[in-house]
Amino acid sequence: MNQQPNNPLHGLTLEKVVTQLYEYYGWEGLYYRIKINCFDNDPSIKSSLKFLRKTQWAREKVEQLYIQTFCQ
Structure with a gap:
């Protein structure tokens, strides 16, 4: 069994990560923090x-933002 006790994203889907970030920051806030068109257009x-x-x-930028926002 492959345990990852030090990985804060372990067990989270990308959909869950994006959804939680969206609920916390909104699209405008996400685009402000990470300049990618899928958050703006x-x-x-x-x-x-x-x-x-x-x-x-x-x-990787989205995952890093998630860790900075929810795992510190």
Whole structure:
């Protein structure tokens, strides 16, 4: 069994991460913190997930923001 006790994202889906960040900051707040178009141009959870799943650097920024926001 692969346990990750030091990984704050362990067990969280990308959808859960994006949804919690959106509920906390809103789309405008997310775009202010991470300048990616999926948070600015007609944003939705679905379109953001589609972009983040194929764009590793953007996903890493979103995951880092989640850790800074909820895990400190």
